[in-house]
Amino acid sequence: MFRNTHLTDRLAKWLPRLVLTPSMVMVLVGVYLFMVWTGWISLSSSRMVPHYDFVGLEQYIRLWSTPRWHTAVINLFLFSFLFLAITVGTGLIIAILLDQNIRAEGALRAVYLYPMSLSFIVTGTAWKWILNPDLGIEKVVRSLGWESFVFDWITRPNFAIYTIVIAAVWQSSGFAMAIFLAGLRGIDNSVIKAAQIEGASLPKIYRSIIIPMLRPAFLSVIVLLSYIAIKNFDLVLAMTNGGPGSATEVPSTFMFSATFRRNQMGVGAASAIMMLMTVAAIIIPYLYSELKESRHAD
Amino acid sequence: MPTKTGSARKSVIIGKFIIYGSLIAIASVYLMPLWVMVTTSLKSLDEIYSGSFIGLPQAITFDAWAKAWGEACIGTACTGLKPYFINSLMMVVPAVALSTGLGAINGYVLTKWRFPYHNVVFGLLLFGCFLPYQAVLLPMAQILGILKLSGSISGLVLVHTVYGVCFTTLFFRNYFITIPDELTKAAQIDGAGFFRIFFSIMLPAALPILVVSCIWQFTQIWNDFLFGVSFTAGENTPITVALNNIVNVTMGRKQYNVDMAAAMIAALPTLFVYIVAGRFFVRGLTAGAVKG
Numbered sequence: 001m002f003r004n005t006h007l008t009d010r011l012a013k014w015l016p017r018l019v020l021t022p023s024m025v026m027v028l029v030g031v032y033l034f035m036v037w038t039g040w041i042s043l044s045s046s047r048m049v050p051h052y053d054f055v056g057l058e059q060y061i062r063l064w065s066t067p068r069w070h071t072a073v074i075n076l077f078l079f080s081f082l083f084l085a086i087t088v089g090t091g092l093i094i095a096i097l098l099d100q101n102i103r104a105e106g107a108l109r110a111v112y113l114y115p116m117s118l119s120f121i122v123t124g125t126a127w128k129w130i131l132n133p134d135l136g137i138e139k140v141v142r143s144l145g146w147e148s149f150v151f152d153w154i155t156r157p158n159f160a161i162y163t164i165v166i167a168a169v170w171q172s173s174g175f176a177m178a179i180f181l182a183g184l185r186g187i188d189n190s191v192i193k194a195a196q197i198e199g200a201s202l203p204k205i206y207r208s209i210i211i212p213m214l215r216p217a218f219l220s221v222i223v224l225l226s227y228i229a230i231k232n233f234d235l236v237l238a239m240t241n242g243g244p245g246s247a248t249e250v251p252s253t254f255m256f257s258a259t260f261r262r263n264q265m266g267v268g269a270a271s272a273i274m275m276l277m278t279v280a281a282i283i284i285p286y287l288y289s290e291l292k293e294s295r296h297a298d
Numbered sequence: 299m300p301t302k303t304g305s306a307r308k309s310v311i312i313g314k315f316i317i318y319g320s321l322i323a324i325a326s327v328y329l330m331p332l333w334v335m336v337t338t339s340l341k342s343l344d345e346i347y348s349g350s351f352i353g354l355p356q357a358i359t360f361d362a363w364a365k366a367w368g369e370a371c372i373g374t375a376c377t378g379l380k381p382y383f384i385n386s387l388m389m390v391v392p393a394v395a396l397s398t399g400l401g402a403i404n405g406y407v408l409t410k411w412r413f414p415y416h417n418v419v420f421g422l423l424l425f426g427c428f429l430p431y432q433a434v435l436l437p438m439a440q441i442l443g444i445l446k447l448s449g450s451i452s453g454l455v456l457v458h459t460v461y462g463v464c465f466t467t468l469f470f471r472n473y474f475i476t477i478p479d480e481l482t483k484a485a486q487i488d489g490a491g492f493f494r495i496f497f498s499i500m501l502p503a504a505l506p507i508l509v510v511s512c513i514w515q516f517t518q519i520w521n522d523f524l525f526g527v528s529f530t531a532g533e534n535t536p537i538t539v540a541l542n543n544i545v546n547v548t549m550g551r552k553q554y555n556v557d558m559a560a561a562m563i564a565a566l567p568t569l570f571v572y573i574v575a576g577r578f579f580v581r582g583l584t585a586g587a588v589k590g
Contacts (some may be wrong), residue, residue, distance in 0.1 A: 015492045016411035023400050023463050024419065030460040031426045034434035041436055050440065094324060100317050110576050111325045114332070117572035117579060118565050119521035121538045125545050125561040126331040129338065129554055130351070140350050170328070178584050227428055234523040238542060252524075255432045260528065269436055276433040283428040291421055 035276060042269035050265060059266035068246050069271065072254040075161050079250065080229040082165045083172075087225055088218070090169060091176025096206060098177070099184045109181075112174035120171065124238025127167040128154065131239075157247035160240050164248060167235055172228060176221045183217030184210065223286045230279055251275050339363060339559035346554050362555035366563055370556055372543045373532070379563050381533060382540035386520060386567075389451050389536055393458035394515045400459070401466020401511055406500050408467070409474040410482045411492070420471060426464030435528050442529060449530050457529065458519045465518070466511045469582070473507035474500065506578070513575055514582035517568045537564045 045055045063069050094112055098105055115123060130136045133152035141149040153159035187210060195205050233252035240248040242257070251271055259268030334351060339362050341355040349356075368378040404423075408416055438457060439448070447453030477500070485495050501508075526536040535543075541564045545557045572579050 012492065016407040017413060019403055019492075020407045020419070023404050023423075023467065026460045026463060027423055027426050030434065030438070031429055031464075032422070034437040035429075037437035038433050038435075050436070090324075094321075097317050097321050100314075102317070102321065108321055108325055109580075110573075111328050113576070113580060113583075114569070114572055115328065116583060117517055117568045119523065119538050119568070121521075121523050121542050122561045122565045123331065125541065125557060126335050128545075129558065130331060130334055135346065135351055135554070140352050143350050170331070174328070175583055178580055182584055231430055234538075237523070238545070241546065252430075252432055255435075256524075256528075259436065265436065272430070272432040272435070275430045279428060279430045283425065287421065287424055287428075291417065291424075 038269050038272050038276075042266060042273050044266055046265040046269070048263040048265065055266075059270040062264075063267050063270045063274070066267070068249055069251075069254055071246055072249040072251045072271075075248060075250050076230065079161055079165055079168075079232070080226060082162070083168050083229050084222060084225050086165065086169045087173045087176050088221055090173040091221065092180050092211075092214075094173070094177040095180035095184055098181060109174075109178075112177055114174070115171045116175050118171075120232075120234035121238045123167060123171055124235045127163070127170075128239045131163050131166075154240065155244060157244050160244060160248045164232075164236055164239055167239060168229075168232065171235070172225060176225065179217050179221050179224075180214060183214045187213050219286070223282060226282050227279060230275060335558045335562055335565075339366075339555055339562055341555050343551070343553060343555055347551075362553070362559040363563070365553075365556050366544070366559035370544050370553075370560060371547065372540050375533065379537060379540055379544070379560055382535060382537040383563065385451055385534060386537040389454045389458070390516060390519045393455045393462065393519050394512055396455070396459040397462030397466050397515050398508065398511045400463050401468075401470050402501065402504060402508065403496065404463070404467040405470025405472075405474045406496050408471045409477075410479065410495070410500070420467075423464050423467050426461065427468060429461070429464075431461070431524055435524075439529060449532075449534050451530075451534060453529055454525060454536065457525050458515075458522065462515050462518065465514060469507055469511045469514070470504065473504060477503055506581075509575060509578045510582040513571055513579050516571055517579070520568050 040052065041050050042059050043056065044051050044053050045058070098109060102108065131151070131154040133139075133150075133155060136151075138149060138151045141151070154163045191209060191213075192205055195209055200208075231252060232250060233256065236242060236248055236250055236253050242249045242253045251274065255268050255271040255275065258264040258271060337353070337355055338346060338351060340358045340360070341349075342357065342359055342361070345356055366378060367380055369376055370378045372382070408420055442448045442453045442457075445453075445456075447456060481499060482495050485499055490498070521538060522536070523538040523542070526539045527542075530536070530539065541560050544560050
């Protein structure tokens with residue numbers, strides 16, 4: 001009898017940890033072991049099927065001597081920079097406008113946010129159609145009388161990447177708006193009232209008081225948007241499929257085609273590790289600071 | 299300042315006018331793609347090629363919808379989107395239930411039954427939310443092959459559960475941390491055990507975050523493309539992959555009305571969820587970003 005209660009006690013003590021175990025195993029295997037595994041493949045000579053030999057950094061050398069990868073990396077930086085700058089700007093402007101005691105705020109907010117609920121494949125399909133030079137915007141403007149109007153970026157190698165920026169900004173700026181709005185609502189009104197009494201104009205109050213106070217919101221938005229930018233795969237595939245030629249190739253589409261279409265599994269794995277390291281460089285410091293702060297809050 | 303009230307009121311009115319004007323202008327840009335998708339899907343192909351893409355249809359026809367749903371060709375199979383829509387449903391329901399259930403109990407353990415290094419465990423899970431999935435695609439394909447789940451909907455359910463648990467745990471952990479520990483302590487003194495406390499105290503209190511988690515997981519899994527295209531092929535693909543295949547058919551005269559109807563069909567479930575429970579969707583979107 002005594003032994004039995006002892007056992008139940010021990011079980012009760014271990015039960016919480018036991019319950020957590022399946023998830024922990026899934027994550028340790030699915031996230032961490034698989035990351036190491038991909039790293040291992042990137043150091044092997046794998047092409048069509050994985051080989052587990054060791055060839056050092058050969059695949060990385062091959063990767064960085066592939067012109068297509070250079071296009072992908074340049075596109076990623078170009079896309080990320082424009083996407084972040086425009087999305088943050090638009091999101092902030094909409095949030096500030098919505099924060100002025102607007103009557104139909106709920107309805108407007110819903111309109112700005114609905115693109116986030118849609119799949120990139122769906123919105124990519126829609127934008128591909130809108131930007132189609134034969135039937136989309138170009139045709140509409142021409143039919144309005146501006147016969148020489150040209151908007152064929154999606155078919156021009158040097159401009160196609162900007163059309164992806166347009167669609168991505170449309171999709172994500174509502175999200176930036178939501179975070180900024182939450183940040184604005186968290187600001188103590190008495191600070192603003194005090195500044196108003198001292199005669200500061202509204203734009204000045206925003207520039208010198210409110211926007212600096214939104215620093216945490218800025219940090220969150222920039223980190224999350226960078227992650228969306230690096231991950232961007234569906235949208236490119238749906239809109240341009242990496243083309244024309246390889247003009248809109250980004251690391252995620254490069255990884256996919258190297259691995260599944262061109263039988264260069266080793267190179268694909270190496271490119272995946274490059275992506276992982278880029279994300280880790282942004283996310284780990286962010287998570288570390290968030291966790292440290294929340295521990296203070298406890 | 300009383301003399302200034304007249305002009306001040308005037309500038310306030312002008313200000314309001316500018317604010318509302320810009321908000322409405324921006325809103326119309328946001329709505330334009332949806333408008334274009336809906337109107338295009340209701341036009342006949344002849345009207346699309348002869349007219350402008352932005353106007354209302356002259357004669358509304360649901361032919362494109364019927365075709366997208368039941369006849370459109372994906373590869374060599376001309377079945378329309380219907381079977382793929384069902385695939386996605388079969389994938390999304392168990393994957394949402396599993397990942398949300400696991401997330402709920404994980405969040406409960408991590409906040410109310412803390413153990414040494416519980417923060418490390420949480421940190422490890424948290425990084426999983428930001429994992430670029432390209433870094434796990436190859437091993438996952440291998441493991442699915444070993445488990446005989448390659449190319450199957452069950453395989454996708456497993457994959458979405460594994461990576462969904464990171465998000466759902468985050469949601470529930472951040473929610474349960476706001477529930478006072480005294481509540482569970484008191485229940486423990488009354489003799490309630492681990493599961494009893496979970497099912498009769500924590501879970502009923504967690505209804506709002508339960509909704510957030512389900513909506514977030516539903517949209518993520520329904521909208522997923524990368525896992526679908528990497529791990530399934532042919533008749534087992536989810537709807538996003540099938541849609542992309544319909545749209546990328548290059549033969550013959552491009553049927554834009556069918557493409558748009560197909561895109562709308564793929565979008566309707568998440569759009570519906572967003573319209574019905576938008577408030578919770580927003581909370582899910584910002585949950586990871588703003589400390590609650």
